[in-house]
Amino acid sequence: MPAHPDRLSAIRIVLVATSHPGNIGAAARAMWTMGLRQLVLVTPERYPHAEATALATGAAAVLANARIATTLDDALAGCALAVGLSARPRAFAGRVLSMREAAQEMVGCASERDVALVLGTEMSGLSNAELAQCHIVATIPANPEYPSLNLAAAVQVAAYELRLAAGEDRVWAAPQFRQATHDEIEALYAHASRTLTALRFLNPAQPKRLLPRLRRLFGRAKLEREEVNILRGILARVDQFVDRDRNR
Numbered sequence: 001m002p003a004h005p006d007r008l009s010a011i012r013i014v015l016v017a018t019s020h021p022g023n024i025g026a027a028a029r030a031m032w033t034m035g036l037r038q039l040v041l042v043t044p045e046r047y048p049h050a051e052a053t054a055l056a057t058g059a060a061a062v063l064a065n066a067r068i069a070t071t072l073d074d075a076l077a078g079c080a081l082a083v084g085l086s087a088r089p090r091a092f093a094g095r096v097l098s099m100r101e102a103a104q105e106m107v108g109c110a111s112e113r114d115v116a117l118v119l120g121t122e123m124s125g126l127s128n129a130e131l132a133q134c135h136i137v138a139t140i141p142a143n144p145e146y147p148s149l150n151l152a153a154a155v156q157v158a159a160y161e162l163r164l165a166a167g168e169d170r171v172w173a174a175p176q177f178r179q180a181t182h183d184e185i186e187a188l189y190a191h192a193s194r195t196l197t198a199l200r201f202l203n204p205a206q207p208k209r210l211l212p213r214l215r216r217l218f219g220r221a222k223l224e225r226e227e228v229n230i231l232r233g234i235l236a237r238v239d240q241f242v243d244r245d246r247n248r
Contacts, residue, residue, distance in 0.1 A: 007166050013155060014037040014075045016130060017121040019045045025055030026152030032059035033122040034159035039066040039076045072133055081106060081115035083128050084134030085154060093137045099158050102138035103165035117158055122151050174175065177224040184228050185218055195235045198242045217225035
């Protein structure tokens, strides 16, 4: 089979016997925010449903392309790897990984073949028989006193881990403004020295450590050119008041 250039597109989210249509819609939205597209529903109790559509806000395409399967075997057909998500310890679970570890394996396998993440019904999760059809059991590290997550919330956490594992960790960046030059910082330093002297806050004959500390402060702040202009504008305004008082 051809390699998948976008490994996230090769990952199926399989929901087994979902009872609440709202969870299907919320799961679709959780998937789409992380770039997952394949949703497979195994014998959903109520679907299609208006509530699923309403809670899929912005992810209508995921629902529109969702596939209905009559059995878990059908849902997993063609998959090279199936991972079952479960918070409940099982005696015969086989290989158990954290969702973060499982995501790494899923993404690695998804470069060549489809893989699936399987989640069970809201009330009891996957049955032992369903989990036995999965190669790996994944679990989300949570509060041991209450590890149960809402179905859509579990999909969101898992989808986030899959996105990170696929290397999609880029975030938006704030605009970068021009840093002040050495000359501009020195001019600010000299201006501050003059103004503080005029205010009699600085005694040039006994400066103590004020000026070195100001220099350290300006250097640590990594001032931008506009910030230097603002500070010099404030100092200039102070200079005006000092001169006015002198001329009275």
